Amino acid sequence: MRLADDLFLIALDDRTGRFRLEAGTLGLGLGGAMLAELVLAGTIVLSPERVTVRPRASPPDSVTHAIMELLAAEPQHSLRTWVTFLARDAVEKTAERLVRDRLIRREETRTLLLRPGVVTYPAVDPSQVFWRSARVTKLIEDQAITEWSDCVLVGLTNATGLTRLLLRDADDAARHYMQWLIEQLDSSPGLPHLFTAIAQAAAARAMTNRR
Amino acid sequence: MATNSEHSIVNSALAKDRLGAGGVAQFALTAAAPLLVVAGLVTTGWAVTGVTGIPAGFIALAAIFAIFAVGYLAMARRIVNAGALYTYVAAGLGRPAGLATATVTLLAYSALQVGLYGALGPVTADLMHTQFGWNLSWWVYSLTAWALVAILGVLRVDLNSRILAILLTAEVLLVVVITVVGLANPAGGNLSFSTLAPSNLITAGSAVALAIAVTGFIGFEQAPVYAEESRNPRRTVPIATYAALALMTVLYAGASWAMSVTAGPDAIVDAAREHPTDLMFFLAAPHLGDNIGTIGAILFISSMFAGLLAYHNAVARYAFALGREQVLWRGFGRTALRTSAPITASVVQSVTGLGVILVYALAGWNPMVQLFFWGGTTGALGILLALTATSAAVIAYFARVGGAESVWQKIIAPAIATVALAVVIWWTLTNYSTLLGVEPGTVWAWALPTAYAVAAAIGAGWALILAGTRRDVYEGIGRGVNTSSDDLEVTSGVPVGGVRR
Numbered sequence: 001m002r003l004a005d006d007l008f009l010i011a012l013d014d015r016t017g018r019f020r021l022e023a024g025t026l027g028l029g030l031g032g033a034m035l036a037e038l039v040l041a042g043t044i045v046l047s048p049e050r051v052t053v054r055p056r057a058s059p060p061d062s063v064t065h066a067i068m069e070l071l072a073a074e075p076q077h078s079l080r081t082w083v084t085f086l087a088r089d090a091v092e093k094t095a096e097r098l099v100r101d102r103l104i105r106r107e108e109t110r111t112l113l114l115r116p117g118v119v120t121y122p123a124v125d126p127s128q129v130f131w132r133s134a135r136v137t138k139l140i141e142d143q144a145i146t147e148w149s150d151c152v153l154v155g156l157t158n159a160t161g162l163t164r165l166l167l168r169d170a171d172d173a174a175r176h177y178m179q180w181l182i183e184q185l186d187s188s189p190g191l192p193h194l195f196t197a198i199a200q201a202a203a204a205r206a207m208t209n210r211r
Numbered sequence: 212m213a214t215n216s217e218h219s220i221v222n223s224a225l226a227k228d229r230l231g232a233g234g235v236a237q238f239a240l241t242a243a244a245p246l247l248v249v250a251g252l253v254t255t256g257w258a259v260t261g262v263t264g265i266p267a268g269f270i271a272l273a274a275i276f277a278i279f280a281v282g283y284l285a286m287a288r289r290i291v292n293a294g295a296l297y298t299y300v301a302a303g304l305g306r307p308a309g310l311a312t313a314t315v316t317l318l319a320y321s322a323l324q325v326g327l328y329g330a331l332g333p334v335t336a337d338l339m340h341t342q343f344g345w346n347l348s349w350w351v352y353s354l355t356a357w358a359l360v361a362i363l364g365v366l367r368v369d370l371n372s373r374i375l376a377i378l379l380t381a382e383v384l385l386v387v388v389i390t391v392v393g394l395a396n397p398a399g400g401n402l403s404f405s406t407l408a409p410s411n412l413i414t415a416g417s418a419v420a421l422a423i424a425v426t427g428f429i430g431f432e433q434a435p436v437y438a439e440e441s442r443n444p445r446r447t448v449p450i451a452t453y454a455a456l457a458l459m460t461v462l463y464a465g466a467s468w469a470m471s472v473t474a475g476p477d478a479i480v481d482a483a484r485e486h487p488t489d490l491m492f493f494l495a496a497p498h499l500g501d502n503i504g505t506i507g508a509i510l511f512i513s514s515m516f517a518g519l520l521a522y523h524n525a526v527a528r529y530a531f532a533l534g535r536e537q538v539l540w541r542g543f544g545r546t547a548l549r550t551s552a553p554i555t556a557s558v559v560q561s562v563t564g565l566g567v568i569l570v571y572a573l574a575g576w577n578p579m580v581q582l583f584f585w586g587g588t589t590g591a592l593g594i595l596l597a598l599t600a601t602s603a604a605v606i607a608y609f610a611r612v613g614g615a616e617s618v619w620q621k622i623i624a625p626a627i628a629t630v631a632l633a634v635v636i637w638w639t640l641t642n643y644s645t646l647l648g649v650e651p652g653t654v655w656a657w658a659l660p661t662a663y664a665v666a667a668a669i670g671a672g673w674a675l676i677l678a679g680t681r682r683d684v685y686e687g688i689g690r691g692v693n694t695s696s697d698d699l700e701v702t703s704g705v706p707v708g709g710v711r712r
């Protein structure tokens with residue numbers, strides 16, 4: 001779950017432990033990251049209408065095992081439905097894993113109002129969190145991405161809007177490089193559809209009331 | 212969206228986050244703000260226009276809207292899109308008509324939203340004066356509400372739906388109680404049906420009564436907007452639409468009739484002119500005690516505030532959807548990272564509101580009449596135009612794509628609705644000066660309706676320009692946030708994901 005972990009830590013403010021991206025949209029990105037992980041492992045193929053599990057595919061790890069079983073059991077759902085479904089508890093699940101790995105702590109602040117407490121995730125070592133964003137920014141600015149997984153990570157940060165933070169001070173060359181980079185994924189088994197599904201679901205959040 | 216819902220883990224998990232019919236109807240009714248309509252709109256309508264037959268207008272219009280809903284809902288089952296009206300027009304009558312509808316609707320919702328500041332201020336000022344003896348101007352309260360709406364809009368915070376439900380229930384109960392008590396205590400001892408009589412609809416004032424009624428019903432068309440968020444759109448959306456329409460009709464026609472009965476049909480206009488902000492509670496006070504005025508005013512104000520926020524969000528989302536399609540300035544498609552609010556669109560609407568409040572305050576114009584009532588009725592005209600175009604689009608759409616829907620749904624009902632709505636528009640336009648309460652030929656009487664002609668021309672013209680210059684964008688008109696994409700664009704100032712076709 002390297003992609004989800006990276007995305008989570010990029011979205012996290014290393015000083016405050018709060019998210020720099022609205023949690024619901026982050027969840028969509030993390031849900032998408034889980035699917036992207038499976039695509040990279042060669043176990044699923046994506047189209048806008050379907051998520052298809054490849055025959056005799058074996059899951060890369062135990063976390064993805066449960067997801068794969070569900071994907072195989074309910075093949076009728078669209079890609080966007082899967083992203084929305086996986087997004088529901090993606091933030092909490094990713095946070096649990098990162099807490100176990102001692103990268104972040106979970107802190108809950110009690111509030112006087114009727115609302116539930118505010119949860120923050122302060123970094124155990126802020127530089128470890130900061131590094132995740134800095135690494136991607138530097139790779140894009142240096143036009144030096146060589147791994148497919150980093151290319152997909154850039155696609156995920158773009159679909160959730162996080163690249164607005166990563167490339168805040170970047171020049172046009174870096175932006176064009178990023179666009180070129182994402183285009184390289186056009187030949188992948190459905191990753192551009194995944195980015196579109198995430199971006200659409202994120203835009204739909206702006207159209208809805210927060211409840 | 213999956214159709215196979217039996218024992219699906221995914222569907223049952225997602226259903227928990229979705230809205231039932233009650234939830235959707237609640238959103239529609241919040242936008243309609245029932246107490247605002249009966250205590251504010253109807254009474255101001257009497258005072259400004261002198262037309263007594265407003266209760267009959269509600270019933271006639273409810274019938275037209277019920278017939279309109281047949282085709283509208285049939286189309287909503289085919290096209291699930293939070294943009295609703297303009298996406299249907301784009302699908303039925305073509306993209307230029309769709310974009311014209313979008314600009315008209317945007318202007319109309321914006322006028323309705325800003326208009327509400329004109330009622331909230333004076334009503335709050337009156338309450339504060341009677342309760343605490345404060346003598347602050349109306350715009351102090353309007354600006355306070357404005358600041359709250361501006362902040363909540365940017366934070367994407369809606370009023371808690373449970374609080375809204377409680378307020379809405381309290382409003383409805385209050386209206387029902389006052390209606391029953393009012394009917395039990397008619398002026399002169401005899402129950403008069405004159406304001407309900409169909410004969411009201413063949414007088415010169417009928418256009419005015421109908422136009423005011425349109426304002427009251429706005430919000431009922433909102434249910435399809437929530438289709439994607441609802442548990443079972445095929446059932447939820449129609450139930451919510453008809454339930455909201457039925458409840459509005461009973462409340463509006465009942466309460467306005469009751470007020471005319473209590474004051475006496477001949478005296479109601481003078482009474483409304485004497486009590487511009489509290490007529491309903493003033494009439495009820497002898498029977499329910501003086502506290503009814505305070506309770507009523509508080510609920511009236513909360514109703515207006517809920518309406519302000521609902522319309523603010525509606526305008527911002529409309530502009531956001533158009534910005535994402537890149538048919539309006541694409542900056543409108545930008546969201547705030549931390550809140551996912553449609554930030555630019557929200558701020559622009561707030562700036563508009565601030566400008567209008569300040570102009571009215573500085574010019575000393577009457578907020579209740581020239582802002583609230585004019586904004587409300589002019590906004591209603593825009594929505595009426597959009598609904599008529601939508602109704603015609605339903606016929607064109609089904610004529611082209613066919614389908615298993617009945618002839619009643621595909622042709623007859625939308626045809627009746629289109630003609631009826633067109634007649635209402637014609638009457639409204641020819642009586643616009645009466646509606647505004649100004650002399651015929653006054654600049655406002657033609658300038659306000661003309662604004663829609665300009666907006667529609669800009670929308671359609673822009674669509675035609677796009678057709679010639681940016682075919683990809685043109686093809687995307689009416690897709691709303693479901694604009695699909697093969698490539699993601701990465702330039703600054705692009706919305707989340709920067710989706711382009």
